[in-house]
Amino acid sequence: MDDWIDYYDSTHTIYASKLHRDLHFQVIARDIVSYIPAPDAVVLDYSCGEALSAAKVADSCMTLILAEPAPGVRGRLIARFAPNTKIRVRSLDELRNMQEASIDLVVMNSVAQYMSEADFDAALAVIRRLLKPSGKFVLGDVLRPDVGMVRDVLALLMFAGRNGFLKDALVGLVATALSDYRQLRTKVGLQRYSEADILARLKKAGLSAVRAPKNIGHNRWRMTFVARPMTGTA
Template sequence: MSWRDFWNGEHAIYVSSRHKTLHYRRIATDLIVHIPSPGATVLDHGCGEALDASRVAAACGRLYLCEAAPTVREKLRGQFGRLERIVVVSPEEVAALPEATLDLVVANSLIQYLSRDELTTLLATWHAKLAPGGALVVADVIPPDVSPLTDATQLLAFGWRGGFFLAALAGLVRTVFSDYRKLRAQYGLSTYTPEALGDLLRAAGFVDVQRPSNFGHNPHRMTFKALRPA
């Protein structure tokens, strides 16, 4: 089983329906902050189920939702297919988009599941698809010194604030025996120091690398924002 197989199948990465709802609501809120104008064309690459995508779409001109897992794309089309501003695409369809047509690309909680070579290829694609002056936001990046225990503690804190603490506690116990834990042990998760990811962004042609607040509930992970030169 690969990471793509994992996300394409049934999994319990969210400990309850409330956890999933609050997670996607928070991600949408964080994403909207970076939309440069009401008419902007935005790509959410690795969007997952994107439950609050309609709110993101209302804040921009067009929203591309990119997901590698076919079953997730079908869910997205079933939920958002009638909304004119939302287009559901595969990674291959992103690669086929016209160049210099996107104003914002967001990749949240994605690059930890990619090899460095895969990330380098994606950075080149995103750079080509962004219009001059467009922005790339890479969010929820895991530093090498953040442990699974820290992630677990942050989930419990999120559960306490969000009213699903007991479900979060039970979910952490289930994770010990889950495919996610087995895949993490087999493949690991890609981690980056701020310097290393900044260097990769600049090598791909991006400039003005910044560190805004992280997306989501875990402040121990990182978000980077960089621009395609105007």
């Protein structure tokens, strides 16, 4: 995951335009809000990225914890949300020292593909420890082994067409094909999981899960899962 952390900590061109970037985070924030169980909930966004619309999520809960591994991104989060007393920024290492069973909702969106299987399992163990017995874990934007990059491109173009940045998206796709992202994706690759794989990994971590009918974000060919702690597991 270190290579991907370095990439997202750099000045990258993953978004076709400012409008694309802003809409991306707005849609994710909207979908996360739909999973918040109550206004007094404590929510953890695991590997949150820039989280530009986090304030909208914070408006719907008591506390929002933004956990981010990239130090540069984390610094920007601290600066951006310093005035918001409902938002706290943490490193992933700091999560290991947080109180057990203290989180109502954990969201990990568009992250599993960048992690090794061992790192993914380790993250699930941390998340399971932090979840309250009544808590919920939402694992979003999981890549499937039977769906390739063509569908990702199509999903982006459909999203762009609906929201008025199709020209920028087309130009951005060309730029991405020539960018460090494309080279890194070819070199390091992305982890893909079947529905059965994810359910088995979550069960091994002490979480009972089902696949959600709709993915978080705009890509309908990726998967989201909703999990809860299994009774009698720690």
